[in-house]
Amino acid sequence: MPLLQPLLLSSALFGIGVYGVLSRRNAVLALMGVELMLNAVMLNLVAFDVWLRDSLLTGQVFTLFVIALAAAEIGLGLAIVLRLFRAYGTVDVDALADDRRADPVHVT
């Protein structure tokens, strides 16, 4: 299998993730774009690990670390999104950027 094939797949996945992060209004859906980008990076790491055949399996171990960090990131990110929703009543990032001070804060 040519090395280029997983690399091109991962670059396509990364581009789609960039589009998702920038185009989504819902903050949770923007986080899904971040997940797509992380998956692209993981695919790259595994492909290079298979190419280099490191005896310490550096690429695969680092992929596992990226998966754990992605789990931490998504947990913290969703906590922040929930806090935003309770403070402002919306998770629309455009609305949050436009009139951040318009609504009174009604924290529960």
Next chain:
Amino acid sequence: MTPELVVFWLLSVLTVASAVMVVSTPHVVHAALWLVVTLGAVAGCFLVLTAEFVAWVQVLIYVGAVVVLLLFALMLTRSPASTTGATSRNRPVAAFAGFSTFGVLAVVLTSGFRGIVLDLDSQPDQLGGAAPPERIGDTRSVGEAIFTHWVLAFEVLSVILLAALIGAIVVSGRVRDRDRQEAAAGGGS
């Protein structure tokens, strides 16, 4: 064309198509379900690339935990005031940014790594002097690598996970009474 190349092509098409659905479907729950397809297809790519353990960890953590967490967040943040249109008004700019990112990455990777063929049957080199793993990428060899050479990074990662856990609890926890009174005073003044 070898069989693994055919399987990888099919998985690539499935991955890209479902990823496009993730970023373009107007229903938020459908986006999460398409994300399951994308992550499962990427796990299949890991399997084809002989990264067996990484593939199963991907299925467990991503498909099992992360998507469930995303679905929880989607249900908890659903309000009658939230807009149904999920796509922002800067969609052309976002499309341009995504395409240019893909273009730059594809050109750089193609010029750098063209013509290299992956050998999916080979064994790792023995320069490190470690005992040869029977199969590359299976649970035993990955576990030996993590718990011998990468054990310090593994422990640091567990501390990071603990910090993220505490941070998530603090951020999403109930606001204390003093903060609420301050917020009410600030909103009233």
